[in-house]
Amino acid sequence: MSSNKYLIFLGCAIPYRVSSYEISARKVLAKLGVELVEMPEFNCCGLPLDPVSHEMMLILAARNLALAEQQGLNIITLCPGCAGTLKKVNKILKEDKALREQINGHLKEAGLEFKGTVTTKHLMQVLIEDVGLEKIKSAVLKPLTMLKVAEHNGCHILRPKEYIGFDDPEDPQTLKTLIEATGATCLDYMDETECCGAPSVGVSDKVALQLARDKLNHVKMVDAQALITICPFCHIMYDTNELRIEKMFNEAYGIPILHYPQLLGLAMGMSPEELAFNELRVNASKLLTQVTEGAK
Amino acid sequence: MTETATTKEPNREPIKASEIDPKFKYELSRMHGSEKILRCFQCGTCTSDCPVARYSETYRPRTIIRMAQLGLRDRVLNSDTLWLCAACFTCTDRCPQDIEVASVIRVLRNLAAEKGCVPIVFKEQIASVLESGYAYKIPDLRIKKRETQGLPPLPKGNPASISKSLKGVKFLENIEKKSEQQ
Ligand code: SF4
Ligand code: SF4
Numbered sequence: 001m002s003s004n005k006y007l008i009f010l011g012c013a014i015p016y017r018v019s020s021y022e023i024s025a026r027k028v029l030a031k032l033g034v035e036l037v038e039m040p041e042f043n044c045c046g047l048p049l050d051p052v053s054h055e056m057m058l059i060l061a062a063r064n065l066a067l068a069e070q071q072g073l074n075i076i077t078l079c080p081g082c083a084g085t086l087k088k089v090n091k092i093l094k095e096d097k098a099l100r101e102q103i104n105g106h107l108k109e110a111g112l113e114f115k116g117t118v119t120t121k122h123l124m125q126v127l128i129e130d131v132g133l134e135k136i137k138s139a140v141l142k143p144l145t146m147l148k149v150a151e152h153n154g155c156h157i158l159r160p161k162e163y164i165g166f167d168d169p170e171d172p173q174t175l176k177t178l179i180e181a182t183g184a185t186c187l188d189y190m191d192e193t194e195c196c197g198a199p200s201v202g203v204s205d206k207v208a209l210q211l212a213r214d215k216l217n218h219v220k221m222v223d224a225q226a227l228i229t230i231c232p233f234c235h236i237m238y239d240t241n242e243l244r245i246e247k248m249f250n251e252a253y254g255i256p257i258l259h260y261p262q263l264l265g266l267a268m269g270m271s272p273e274e275l276a277f278n279e280l281r282v283n284a285s286k287l288l289t290q291v292t293e294g295a296k
Numbered sequence: 297m298t299e300t301a302t303t304k305e306p307n308r309e310p311i312k313a314s315e316i317d318p319k320f321k322y323e324l325s326r327m328h329g330s331e332k333i334l335r336c337f338q339c340g341t342c343t344s345d346c347p348v349a350r351y352s353e354t355y356r357p358r359t360i361i362r363m364a365q366l367g368l369r370d371r372v373l374n375s376d377t378l379w380l381c382a383a384c385f386t387c388t389d390r391c392p393q394d395i396e397v398a399s400v401i402r403v404l405r406n407l408a409a410e411k412g413c414v415p416i417v418f419k420e421q422i423a424s425v426l427e428s429g430y431a432y433k434i435p436d437l438r439i440k441k442r443e444t445q446g447l448p449p450l451p452k453g454n455p456a457s458i459s460k461s462l463k464g465v466k467f468l469e470n471i472e473k474k475s476e477q478q
Pocket of ligand 2 (some may be wrong): 382384
Protein backbone atom coordinates (compact mmCIF):
# COMPACT_ATOMS: atom_id res chain seq x y z
CA MET A 1 0.00 0.00 0.00
CA SER A 2 1.58 3.21 -1.10
CA SER A 3 -0.92 5.67 0.33
CA ASN A 4 -1.19 4.86 4.02
CA LYS A 5 -2.02 8.45 4.71
CA TYR A 6 -5.27 9.47 6.37
CA LEU A 7 -7.10 12.41 7.76
CA ILE A 8 -7.70 11.64 11.40
CA PHE A 9 -11.25 12.32 12.55
CA LEU A 10 -11.10 12.44 16.35
CA GLY A 11 -14.78 12.92 17.08
CA CYS A 12 -15.92 14.25 20.45
CA ALA A 13 -15.61 11.50 23.07
CA ILE A 14 -11.88 11.00 22.59
CA PRO A 15 -10.72 14.59 23.14
CA TYR A 16 -13.36 14.90 25.86
CA ARG A 17 -12.09 12.12 28.06
CA VAL A 18 -10.28 9.19 26.44
CA SER A 19 -6.80 10.48 25.66
CA SER A 20 -5.20 7.12 26.48
CA TYR A 21 -6.83 5.75 23.32
CA GLU A 22 -5.62 8.59 21.15
CA ILE A 23 -2.09 8.51 22.55
CA SER A 24 -1.66 4.76 22.11
CA ALA A 25 -3.30 4.69 18.66
CA ARG A 26 -1.09 7.48 17.32
CA LYS A 27 2.07 5.79 18.65
CA VAL A 28 1.21 2.44 17.15
CA LEU A 29 0.08 3.82 13.79
CA ALA A 30 3.24 5.92 13.44
CA LYS A 31 5.41 2.85 14.00
CA LEU A 32 3.40 0.90 11.45
CA GLY A 33 3.96 3.57 8.82
CA VAL A 34 0.48 5.09 8.79
CA GLU A 35 0.67 8.84 8.35
CA LEU A 36 -1.99 10.95 10.03
CA VAL A 37 -3.03 14.43 8.93
CA GLU A 38 -5.09 16.51 11.36
CA MET A 39 -8.56 17.35 10.12
CA PRO A 40 -9.25 21.07 10.45
CA GLU A 41 -12.62 22.49 11.46
CA PHE A 42 -14.38 19.17 11.70
CA ASN A 43 -17.53 18.87 13.79
CA CYS A 44 -19.31 16.12 15.73
CA CYS A 45 -19.95 13.22 13.32
CA GLY A 46 -23.68 13.75 13.87
CA LEU A 47 -24.57 10.43 15.47
CA PRO A 48 -25.46 11.76 18.94
CA LEU A 49 -28.03 14.09 17.38
CA ASP A 50 -29.66 11.51 15.10
CA PRO A 51 -32.33 10.65 17.70
CA VAL A 52 -33.46 14.26 17.75
CA SER A 53 -33.07 15.20 14.11
CA HIS A 54 -32.02 12.91 11.30
CA GLU A 55 -31.75 15.96 9.07
CA MET A 56 -29.22 17.57 11.40
CA MET A 57 -27.20 14.34 11.58
CA LEU A 58 -27.05 14.10 7.80
CA ILE A 59 -25.85 17.69 7.45
CA LEU A 60 -23.22 17.39 10.16
CA ALA A 61 -21.87 14.14 8.72
CA ALA A 62 -21.92 15.49 5.17
CA ARG A 63 -20.07 18.62 6.31
CA ASN A 64 -17.25 16.43 7.63
CA LEU A 65 -17.14 14.41 4.44
CA ALA A 66 -17.07 17.58 2.35
CA LEU A 67 -14.15 18.91 4.42
CA ALA A 68 -12.24 15.68 3.86
CA GLU A 69 -12.97 15.83 0.14
CA GLN A 70 -11.37 19.27 0.02
CA GLN A 71 -8.21 17.73 1.46
CA GLY A 72 -8.41 14.81 -0.95
CA LEU A 73 -7.72 12.28 1.77
CA ASN A 74 -9.61 9.30 3.17
CA ILE A 75 -10.67 9.35 6.79
CA ILE A 76 -9.56 7.21 9.70
CA THR A 77 -11.50 7.30 12.97
CA LEU A 78 -10.82 5.72 16.34
CA CYS A 79 -14.50 5.71 17.23
CA PRO A 80 -16.75 3.10 15.61
CA GLY A 81 -19.73 5.42 15.98
CA CYS A 82 -18.04 8.11 13.91
CA ALA A 83 -16.85 5.59 11.32
CA GLY A 84 -20.29 4.04 11.04
CA THR A 85 -22.03 7.38 10.67
CA LEU A 86 -19.65 8.73 8.05
CA LYS A 87 -19.83 5.48 6.09
CA LYS A 88 -23.59 5.31 6.26
CA VAL A 89 -24.17 8.92 5.25
CA ASN A 90 -21.65 8.65 2.44
CA LYS A 91 -23.54 5.64 1.06
CA ILE A 92 -27.01 7.14 1.52
CA LEU A 93 -26.11 10.43 -0.13
CA LYS A 94 -24.34 8.77 -3.02
CA GLU A 95 -27.38 6.63 -3.74
CA ASP A 96 -30.16 9.14 -3.12
CA LYS A 97 -29.79 12.05 -5.50
CA ALA A 98 -32.73 14.05 -4.17
CA LEU A 99 -31.49 13.82 -0.61
CA ARG A 100 -27.97 14.71 -1.72
CA GLU A 101 -29.25 17.84 -3.38
CA GLN A 102 -31.20 18.78 -0.29
CA ILE A 103 -28.17 18.34 1.98
CA ASN A 104 -25.88 20.10 -0.46
CA GLY A 105 -28.31 23.01 -0.40
CA HIS A 106 -27.44 23.36 3.29
CA LEU A 107 -23.71 22.93 2.84
CA LYS A 108 -23.67 25.51 0.06
CA GLU A 109 -24.50 28.16 2.65
CA ALA A 110 -21.11 27.42 4.18
CA GLY A 111 -19.32 27.15 0.83
CA LEU A 112 -19.08 23.37 0.95
CA GLU A 113 -20.26 20.51 -1.24
CA PHE A 114 -20.56 16.79 -0.72
CA LYS A 115 -19.40 14.78 -3.72
CA GLY A 116 -18.89 11.31 -2.29
CA THR A 117 -15.22 10.95 -3.17
CA VAL A 118 -13.70 9.82 0.13
CA THR A 119 -14.02 6.67 2.20
CA THR A 120 -13.96 6.26 5.96
CA LYS A 121 -12.37 3.46 7.91
CA HIS A 122 -12.13 2.69 11.58
CA LEU A 123 -8.67 2.04 13.05
CA MET A 124 -9.32 -1.70 13.09
CA GLN A 125 -10.24 -1.76 9.42
CA VAL A 126 -7.10 0.19 8.52
CA LEU A 127 -4.98 -2.23 10.53
CA ILE A 128 -6.41 -5.36 8.96
CA GLU A 129 -6.91 -4.11 5.40
CA ASP A 130 -4.23 -1.51 4.78
CA VAL A 131 -1.40 -2.25 7.20
CA GLY A 132 -2.01 -5.97 7.00
CA LEU A 133 -1.59 -8.82 9.44
CA GLU A 134 1.88 -9.74 8.20
CA LYS A 135 3.27 -6.31 8.86
CA ILE A 136 1.67 -6.20 12.30
CA LYS A 137 3.06 -9.59 13.19
CA SER A 138 6.51 -8.63 12.09
CA ALA A 139 6.33 -5.50 14.26
CA VAL A 140 5.64 -7.64 17.34
CA LEU A 141 8.95 -7.80 19.19
CA LYS A 142 7.67 -9.04 22.55
CA PRO A 143 4.87 -11.53 21.95
CA LEU A 144 2.33 -11.47 24.77
CA THR A 145 2.03 -15.26 24.97
CA MET A 146 1.57 -15.04 28.74
CA LEU A 147 -1.77 -13.21 28.38
CA LYS A 148 -5.30 -14.51 28.05
CA VAL A 149 -7.72 -11.71 27.26
CA ALA A 150 -11.27 -11.15 26.02
CA GLU A 151 -12.44 -8.81 23.27
CA HIS A 152 -15.37 -6.43 23.13
CA ASN A 153 -16.17 -5.17 19.64
CA GLY A 154 -19.15 -3.04 20.57
CA CYS A 155 -22.19 -2.42 18.40
CA HIS A 156 -21.28 0.21 15.91
CA ILE A 157 -18.30 -1.56 14.42
CA LEU A 158 -20.59 -4.49 13.59
CA ARG A 159 -24.12 -3.27 13.01
CA PRO A 160 -26.10 -2.57 10.95
CA LYS A 161 -24.34 -4.93 8.60
CA GLU A 162 -25.80 -3.23 5.56
CA TYR A 163 -23.72 -0.11 6.14
CA ILE A 164 -20.70 -1.29 8.12
CA GLY A 165 -20.26 -4.70 6.56
CA PHE A 166 -16.62 -5.60 7.07
CA ASP A 167 -17.03 -8.28 9.72
CA ASP A 168 -19.70 -10.82 10.62
CA PRO A 169 -21.90 -9.19 13.29
CA GLU A 170 -22.93 -12.56 14.71
CA ASP A 171 -19.40 -13.98 14.85
CA PRO A 172 -16.85 -11.20 14.42
CA GLN A 173 -13.27 -12.25 13.80
CA THR A 174 -11.22 -9.13 13.07
CA LEU A 175 -10.50 -8.03 16.62
CA LYS A 176 -9.74 -11.61 17.66
CA THR A 177 -7.29 -11.95 14.80
CA LEU A 178 -5.63 -8.65 15.69
CA ILE A 179 -5.37 -9.66 19.36
CA GLU A 180 -3.84 -13.00 18.48
CA ALA A 181 -1.31 -11.24 16.28
CA THR A 182 0.17 -9.86 19.53
CA GLY A 183 0.75 -13.39 20.78
CA ALA A 184 -2.01 -13.16 23.40
CA THR A 185 -4.80 -15.72 23.55
CA CYS A 186 -8.28 -14.36 22.87
CA LEU A 187 -10.89 -16.20 24.93
CA ASP A 188 -14.48 -16.87 23.88
CA TYR A 189 -17.20 -15.95 26.35
CA MET A 190 -20.95 -15.58 26.62
CA ASP A 191 -22.75 -12.84 24.68
CA GLU A 192 -19.60 -11.40 23.16
CA THR A 193 -21.40 -9.09 20.76
CA GLU A 194 -23.68 -7.58 23.40
CA CYS A 195 -24.04 -3.80 23.78
CA CYS A 196 -22.01 -2.08 26.54
CA GLY A 197 -24.97 0.08 27.52
CA ALA A 198 -23.22 3.45 27.10
CA PRO A 199 -25.96 5.08 24.98
CA SER A 200 -28.43 4.56 27.84
CA VAL A 201 -26.30 6.52 30.32
CA GLY A 202 -28.15 9.68 31.21
CA VAL A 203 -31.45 8.24 30.03
CA SER A 204 -31.42 5.23 32.33
CA ASP A 205 -28.23 4.59 34.27
CA LYS A 206 -29.86 1.52 35.76
CA VAL A 207 -30.19 -0.24 32.40
CA ALA A 208 -26.72 0.88 31.33
CA LEU A 209 -24.95 -0.39 34.44
CA GLN A 210 -26.78 -3.71 34.39
CA LEU A 211 -25.59 -4.30 30.86
CA ALA A 212 -22.00 -3.45 31.75
CA ARG A 213 -22.24 -5.72 34.76
CA ASP A 214 -23.40 -8.65 32.61
CA LYS A 215 -20.42 -8.16 30.36
CA LEU A 216 -17.92 -8.01 33.20
CA ASN A 217 -19.48 -11.13 34.76
CA HIS A 218 -19.14 -13.04 31.51
CA VAL A 219 -15.56 -11.91 31.04
CA LYS A 220 -14.71 -12.90 34.60
CA MET A 221 -16.24 -16.33 34.13
CA VAL A 222 -13.52 -17.26 31.63
CA ASP A 223 -10.74 -15.72 33.77
CA ALA A 224 -9.70 -13.15 31.20
CA GLN A 225 -6.79 -10.99 32.38
CA ALA A 226 -8.06 -7.96 30.49
CA LEU A 227 -10.93 -6.81 28.31
CA ILE A 228 -9.84 -5.25 25.01
CA THR A 229 -11.96 -2.49 23.46
CA ILE A 230 -11.78 -0.44 20.28
CA CYS A 231 -14.36 2.23 21.10
CA PRO A 232 -14.09 5.26 23.38
CA PHE A 233 -17.66 4.84 24.67
CA CYS A 234 -17.31 1.15 25.48
CA HIS A 235 -14.04 1.97 27.20
CA ILE A 236 -15.60 4.70 29.32
CA MET A 237 -18.50 2.41 30.13
CA TYR A 238 -16.30 -0.35 31.55
CA ASP A 239 -13.18 1.42 32.77
CA THR A 240 -14.96 4.30 34.48
CA ASN A 241 -17.78 2.21 35.90
CA GLU A 242 -16.06 -1.01 36.93
CA LEU A 243 -15.40 0.13 40.50
CA ARG A 244 -18.88 1.59 40.76
CA ILE A 245 -20.46 -1.64 39.56
CA GLU A 246 -18.34 -3.66 41.98
CA LYS A 247 -19.67 -1.57 44.88
CA MET A 248 -23.24 -1.36 43.66
CA PHE A 249 -23.76 -5.05 43.00
CA ASN A 250 -21.24 -6.42 45.47
CA GLU A 251 -19.01 -7.90 42.79
CA ALA A 252 -15.22 -8.18 42.49
CA TYR A 253 -13.61 -7.97 39.07
CA GLY A 254 -10.22 -6.27 38.95
CA ILE A 255 -10.25 -6.64 35.17
CA PRO A 256 -8.26 -3.90 33.41
CA ILE A 257 -9.88 -2.46 30.29
CA LEU A 258 -7.31 -1.83 27.57
CA HIS A 259 -7.59 -0.08 24.23
CA TYR A 260 -6.44 -2.44 21.50
CA PRO A 261 -3.50 -0.18 20.52
CA GLN A 262 -2.28 -0.35 24.12
CA LEU A 263 -2.09 -4.12 23.85
CA LEU A 264 -0.46 -4.00 20.44
CA GLY A 265 1.94 -1.30 21.62
CA LEU A 266 3.13 -3.49 24.50
CA ALA A 267 3.76 -6.30 22.06
CA MET A 268 5.67 -3.91 19.82
CA GLY A 269 7.98 -3.17 22.73
CA MET A 270 6.61 0.20 23.82
CA SER A 271 6.53 1.08 27.50
CA PRO A 272 3.30 1.35 29.54
CA GLU A 273 4.11 5.05 30.09
CA GLU A 274 4.33 5.71 26.36
CA LEU A 275 0.97 3.99 25.92
CA ALA A 276 -0.74 6.03 28.66
CA PHE A 277 -1.49 3.09 30.95
CA ASN A 278 -1.40 5.58 33.82
CA GLU A 279 -4.66 7.10 32.56
CA LEU A 280 -6.66 3.92 33.11
CA ARG A 281 -9.01 3.89 36.08
CA VAL A 282 -8.79 0.16 36.66
CA ASN A 283 -5.26 -0.57 37.72
CA ALA A 284 -3.35 -2.67 35.19
CA SER A 285 -0.16 -3.15 37.20
CA LYS A 286 -0.78 -6.83 37.85
CA LEU A 287 -1.10 -7.46 34.14
CA LEU A 288 1.99 -5.40 33.40
CA THR A 289 4.01 -7.40 35.93
CA GLN A 290 2.83 -10.59 34.27
CA VAL A 291 4.00 -9.23 30.95
CA THR A 292 7.44 -8.30 32.28
CA GLU A 293 7.89 -11.56 34.14
CA GLY A 294 6.52 -13.68 31.34
CA ALA A 295 9.01 -12.10 28.97
CA LYS A 296 11.98 -13.21 31.07
CA MET B 297 -28.28 9.17 39.14
CA THR B 298 -30.32 10.43 36.27
CA GLU B 299 -33.53 8.59 35.59
CA THR B 300 -35.36 10.82 33.19
CA ALA B 301 -37.08 8.26 31.03
CA THR B 302 -37.44 4.93 32.66
CA THR B 303 -40.07 4.17 35.14
CA LYS B 304 -43.19 5.84 33.86
CA GLU B 305 -45.67 3.13 32.98
CA PRO B 306 -46.79 3.32 29.39
CA ASN B 307 -50.44 4.04 28.89
CA ARG B 308 -52.20 0.66 29.02
CA GLU B 309 -55.75 1.97 28.99
CA PRO B 310 -58.06 0.33 26.44
CA ILE B 311 -57.72 1.98 23.07
CA LYS B 312 -60.43 4.43 22.05
CA ALA B 313 -61.31 4.80 18.42
CA SER B 314 -60.75 8.54 18.69
CA GLU B 315 -57.08 7.94 19.51
CA ILE B 316 -56.40 6.14 16.29
CA ASP B 317 -54.84 7.95 13.39
CA PRO B 318 -55.15 5.52 10.48
CA LYS B 319 -52.82 7.59 8.32
CA PHE B 320 -49.91 7.43 10.75
CA LYS B 321 -48.51 4.18 9.37
CA TYR B 322 -48.55 5.51 5.82
CA GLU B 323 -46.84 8.66 6.93
CA LEU B 324 -44.15 6.51 8.55
CA SER B 325 -43.75 4.31 5.52
CA ARG B 326 -42.83 7.38 3.48
CA MET B 327 -40.11 8.46 5.91
CA HIS B 328 -36.46 7.55 5.59
CA GLY B 329 -35.72 4.63 7.91
CA SER B 330 -39.28 3.49 8.63
CA GLU B 331 -40.25 2.61 5.05
CA LYS B 332 -40.91 -1.04 5.87
CA ILE B 333 -42.96 -0.65 9.03
CA LEU B 334 -46.05 -2.24 7.46
CA ARG B 335 -44.17 -5.50 7.09
CA CYS B 336 -43.98 -6.19 10.83
CA PHE B 337 -45.82 -9.41 11.68
CA GLN B 338 -45.15 -9.16 15.43
CA CYS B 339 -42.79 -12.11 15.75
CA GLY B 340 -41.06 -10.54 18.74
CA THR B 341 -37.47 -11.14 17.64
CA CYS B 342 -36.62 -7.49 18.23
CA THR B 343 -37.85 -7.47 21.81
CA SER B 344 -36.37 -10.82 22.75
CA ASP B 345 -32.92 -9.78 21.47
CA CYS B 346 -33.05 -6.23 22.80
CA PRO B 347 -30.51 -5.64 25.57
CA VAL B 348 -32.49 -2.71 26.96
CA ALA B 349 -35.72 -4.71 27.14
CA ARG B 350 -33.89 -7.21 29.32
CA TYR B 351 -33.47 -4.65 32.10
CA SER B 352 -36.26 -2.20 31.50
CA GLU B 353 -39.76 -3.05 32.67
CA THR B 354 -41.28 -0.78 30.07
CA TYR B 355 -39.20 -0.69 26.88
CA ARG B 356 -40.40 -3.14 24.22
CA PRO B 357 -39.57 -2.40 20.57
CA ARG B 358 -42.20 -4.79 19.23
CA THR B 359 -44.91 -3.00 21.22
CA ILE B 360 -43.78 0.36 19.89
CA ILE B 361 -43.91 -0.90 16.30
CA ARG B 362 -47.40 -2.31 16.82
CA MET B 363 -48.70 0.86 18.43
CA ALA B 364 -47.32 2.84 15.52
CA GLN B 365 -48.95 0.48 13.02
CA LEU B 366 -52.25 0.86 14.83
CA GLY B 367 -52.00 4.62 14.56
CA LEU B 368 -51.62 5.41 18.26
CA ARG B 369 -49.59 8.45 17.41
CA ASP B 370 -49.82 10.33 20.71
CA ARG B 371 -49.30 7.31 22.92
CA VAL B 372 -46.13 6.44 21.04
CA LEU B 373 -44.72 9.92 20.74
CA ASN B 374 -45.47 10.95 24.32
CA SER B 375 -43.99 7.81 25.77
CA ASP B 376 -40.78 8.29 27.73
CA THR B 377 -39.65 4.79 26.96
CA LEU B 378 -39.02 5.74 23.36
CA TRP B 379 -35.77 7.32 24.53
CA LEU B 380 -34.40 4.18 26.11
CA CYS B 381 -33.22 2.49 22.91
CA ALA B 382 -29.42 2.18 22.95
CA ALA B 383 -29.22 2.14 19.14
CA CYS B 384 -27.27 -1.11 19.21
CA PHE B 385 -28.90 -2.20 15.93
CA THR B 386 -29.31 -5.82 17.02
CA CYS B 387 -32.99 -5.67 16.11
CA THR B 388 -32.24 -4.16 12.70
CA ASP B 389 -29.86 -6.98 11.82
CA ARG B 390 -32.15 -9.72 13.12
CA CYS B 391 -35.64 -8.69 12.05
CA PRO B 392 -36.88 -11.46 9.74
CA GLN B 393 -38.96 -8.93 7.83
CA ASP B 394 -35.92 -6.77 7.13
CA ILE B 395 -37.35 -3.77 8.96
CA GLU B 396 -34.75 -1.30 10.19
CA VAL B 397 -36.29 -1.44 13.65
CA ALA B 398 -33.75 0.88 15.28
CA SER B 399 -34.35 3.41 12.52
CA VAL B 400 -38.11 3.22 13.05
CA ILE B 401 -37.47 4.09 16.70
CA ARG B 402 -35.26 6.94 15.53
CA VAL B 403 -37.98 8.27 13.20
CA LEU B 404 -40.48 8.18 16.09
CA ARG B 405 -38.03 10.02 18.33
CA ASN B 406 -37.53 12.66 15.66
CA LEU B 407 -41.30 13.16 15.51
CA ALA B 408 -41.48 13.36 19.31
CA ALA B 409 -38.63 15.88 19.28
CA GLU B 410 -40.49 18.05 16.78
CA LYS B 411 -43.29 18.21 19.33
CA GLY B 412 -40.79 19.28 21.97
CA CYS B 413 -40.33 15.97 23.82
CA VAL B 414 -36.55 15.68 24.11
CA PRO B 415 -34.50 14.44 27.10
CA ILE B 416 -32.14 17.03 28.46
CA VAL B 417 -28.93 15.17 27.48
CA PHE B 418 -29.75 15.70 23.83
CA LYS B 419 -30.51 19.38 24.27
CA GLU B 420 -27.13 19.87 25.90
CA GLN B 421 -25.34 18.11 23.08
CA ILE B 422 -27.04 20.20 20.42
CA ALA B 423 -26.14 23.40 22.25
CA SER B 424 -22.55 22.26 22.49
CA VAL B 425 -22.30 21.37 18.78
CA LEU B 426 -23.63 24.80 17.84
CA GLU B 427 -21.19 26.47 20.17
CA SER B 428 -17.98 24.57 19.47
CA GLY B 429 -18.59 21.86 16.89
CA TYR B 430 -18.07 19.20 19.55
CA ALA B 431 -20.98 17.37 21.19
CA TYR B 432 -19.41 17.80 24.62
CA LYS B 433 -17.85 20.80 26.18
CA ILE B 434 -14.20 19.81 26.19
CA PRO B 435 -12.52 21.10 29.35
CA ASP B 436 -9.77 23.70 28.82
CA LEU B 437 -7.54 21.62 31.02
CA ARG B 438 -7.78 18.73 28.58
CA ILE B 439 -7.02 20.97 25.64
CA LYS B 440 -3.94 22.38 27.37
CA LYS B 441 -2.80 18.99 28.61
CA ARG B 442 -2.53 17.67 25.06
CA GLU B 443 0.83 19.32 24.58
CA THR B 444 2.40 17.63 27.59
CA GLN B 445 0.88 14.36 26.40
CA GLY B 446 2.64 14.69 23.08
CA LEU B 447 -0.64 15.16 21.21
CA PRO B 448 -1.15 17.72 18.43
CA PRO B 449 -3.38 20.70 19.24
CA LEU B 450 -7.09 19.97 19.10
CA PRO B 451 -8.53 21.32 15.83
CA LYS B 452 -10.79 24.28 16.45
CA GLY B 453 -14.35 23.95 15.30
CA ASN B 454 -15.98 26.47 13.01
CA PRO B 455 -19.31 27.35 14.69
CA ALA B 456 -20.12 30.00 12.08
CA SER B 457 -19.82 27.51 9.24
CA ILE B 458 -21.82 24.92 11.21
CA SER B 459 -24.65 27.37 11.89
CA LYS B 460 -24.77 28.34 8.22
CA SER B 461 -25.04 24.70 7.17
CA LEU B 462 -27.78 24.03 9.71
CA LYS B 463 -29.91 26.95 8.63
CA GLY B 464 -33.48 25.85 7.97
CA VAL B 465 -33.28 22.63 9.96
CA LYS B 466 -36.83 21.98 11.13
CA PHE B 467 -35.96 20.99 14.67
CA LEU B 468 -33.83 24.10 15.29
CA GLU B 469 -36.47 26.38 13.79
CA ASN B 470 -39.05 24.89 16.15
CA ILE B 471 -36.83 25.66 19.14
CA GLU B 472 -36.37 29.24 17.96
CA LYS B 473 -40.09 29.68 17.50
CA LYS B 474 -40.73 28.34 20.97
CA SER B 475 -38.24 30.63 22.64
CA GLU B 476 -39.70 33.61 20.78
CA GLN B 477 -43.17 32.76 22.03
CA GLN B 478 -41.96 32.67 25.64
S1 SF4 C 1 -38.42 -8.46 14.62
FE1 SF4 C 1 -39.34 -7.31 12.90
S2 SF4 C 1 -41.19 -8.46 12.32
FE2 SF4 C 1 -40.55 -9.21 14.34
S3 SF4 C 1 -41.75 -7.98 15.80
FE3 SF4 C 1 -39.78 -6.94 15.53
S4 SF4 C 1 -40.12 -5.48 13.88
FE4 SF4 C 1 -41.83 -6.93 13.83
S1 SF4 D 1 -31.43 -0.86 18.66
FE1 SF4 D 1 -32.71 -0.26 20.41
S2 SF4 D 1 -34.57 -1.45 20.17
FE2 SF4 D 1 -33.06 -2.38 18.84
S3 SF4 D 1 -32.17 -4.04 20.08
FE3 SF4 D 1 -30.86 -2.23 20.34
S4 SF4 D 1 -31.64 -1.17 22.16
FE4 SF4 D 1 -33.23 -2.63 21.50
